[in-house]
Amino acid sequence: MIEGPYFVLVVLSALACGVSAGVFIAFSAFVMKGLAALPPERGIAAMQAINAAAVNPAFLVVFLGAAALCAVVAVVTFVLWPDQGTVALLLGSALQLVGAFGVTVVANVPRNEALSKLDPDAPDSVGPWRRYASEWLLWNHVRGAASLAASAAFVLALT
Template identity: 70%
Template sequence: MIEGPYFVLVVLAALACGLVAGAFVAFSTFVMQGLAALPPAQGIAAMQSINVKALTAGFMTVFMGAAGLSAVVAVVTFVLWPDEGTVELLLGSALYLFGSFGVTIAANVPRNDALAKLDPQAPESAERWRTYVSEWTMWNHIRVGASLAASASFILALT
């Protein structure tokens, strides 16, 4: 059984991954749809602003904290190799680190960087915006699933 500081670490990782999943699901279920319904120039400008604000301490603490906690859970699991929950702990760590954090770095951030360079008023930006919304949201769905599955996996390890 997982006990003591290790238990607290896993609970914190589960909570952090769940919080990130919640933030991502909000974007997948209504934020991106709302932005896509705006005229392209307004949607682009709004998302450019959101992307700047996402880098502030509030979200980044949770997002990066979940990555750090997941990495520490993986390392501690390899060191302690508990009798129970090992697969769930390693799976939860991998799901968050690769499926959420990794996808963010490899897929969503490059799209955000390209969007930041767009002039919202330029005529060619409208088509790029439609492509951005579609691709970014698809990758975000993956982040939702991975973060939620990581949280569930950590919880299963504790049961």
């Protein structure tokens, strides 16, 4: 049974992954669709502003905090190897670390960096913007699904 500080750690991990999932799903459900509906120069400028604003303590605490919590859960699970929930705990940790954190690092951040170099008013920015919006959204779906599944896995481990 999961109890004491380990219980608190798993609850915090479930919550952090759930909040991350909410952010990612909001972007997938309406933010990116709204930006894609704008004229390209406005969509590019808006997403550049969003990407710049996203690097703030509140987002970083949730995003990096979820990854750190999941890493700790994985290590503690390997050390304690509880009677119940081991697979769910390790699965939840892996989903968040690989499916959300890893995908962000290898797929979304490089696209954000490339977008930051575009001139919103340049006519040749339209093609890269459309490609960015499509590819970024696909990877964001992966992040949202992974975070939601990680949160669910932690909840299942607690039941």
